[in-house]
């Protein structure tokens with residue numbers, strides 16, 4: 001079993017706590033992605049699992065064995081870095097075979113493993129070439145091949161695609177996912193790119209300032225972020241955040257954004273989240289993703305009524321082909337709508353925007369935690 005467990009793992013560098021009391025269970029055969037902005041502790045977490053960084057406190061287990069004092073070479077892991085780290089003077093075959101030769105594997109087995117990995121990665125015809133005769137994508141495949149031949153229990157990957165151009169990155173993303181399906185091995189993958197995280201991860205860990213914010217599958221993370229940081233980090237363009245006040249009028253609760261909007265919270269939501277009533281009379285943050293806003297002048301999936309409408313001026317129009325991004329503003333509020341390509345909204349127009357109320361989020365303004 002190649003499950004990896006972090007128990008209260010902390011890493012301190014002088015006065016910087018890079019990873020703070022991390023608890024995490026990575027399941028056997030899982031593709032787990034660590035994501036977060038620069039400096040949040042992703043690489044340090046990975047390096048502690050690899051044994052390249054000493055652990056200040058806590059325990060790391062691989063396959064139910066505590067490995068804190070096990071040297072990297074004995075951890076049954078293989079790491080793939082962003083700079084590939086290929087030996088320039090060796091051809092592809094020797095680069096891939098190197099680790100096995102060091103470990104004194106029989107020649108025949110080395111050949112068999114290298115050829116098999118080369119076939120999986122589609123680089124059989126490159127085995128005689130030197131790294132400088134390869135493209136970036138091919139080099140990355142060789143780096144992966146070198147890890148695959150070791151047949152490790154766990155693959156650790158630190159931004160392995162970040163040196164590739166955008167198109168190749170998309171292609172390699174899909175290839176890595178296929179590779180994981182084929183190899184059925186545990187993968188821990190570090191990236192700062194939320195799209196990579198969303199498309200590749202079985203589960204995603206969002207980190208900020210050394211603290212784990214949320215661990216969930218991609219859709220849960222997208223639909224049910226636990227706080228404003230996760231809500232804003234996952235999704236592009238980012239979720240809109242609009243300051244407003246929660247007001248009670250009659251028997252209804254409203255998100256009141258002064259002149260700009262007055263959105264009624266549906267009964268379903270109140271029933272599911274009765275604690276929202278604790279916020280009556282208080283400032284809250286209304287969160288809505290750009291795709292959950294609709295140009296009210298065209299037919300949309302939601303019925304447009306006063307209670308789900310925002311009035312706004314169009315500041316910028318960005319046609320994307322299949323849809324249009326509208327940069328909208330009213331008073332102090334600015335937000336983005338991802339509306340249907342049929343929209344004829346133009347810069348300077350005052351338009352009505354319909355809100356899909358089943359997709360709304362409300363956050364506590366002080367703690368930034370999600371209320372719903």
Ligand code: ATP
Nearest residue numbers: 013016018036037038039040041042043044045192
């Ligand atoms: P990036 O995406 O930029 O690689 P990251 O999320 O991987 O960032 P880490 O490299 O894990 O972040 O760094 C976490 C924190 O620890 C940062 O504040 C960093 O400056 C600090 N740090 C990392 N390595 C060291 C070190 N060897 N000595 C001192 N501080 C370090």
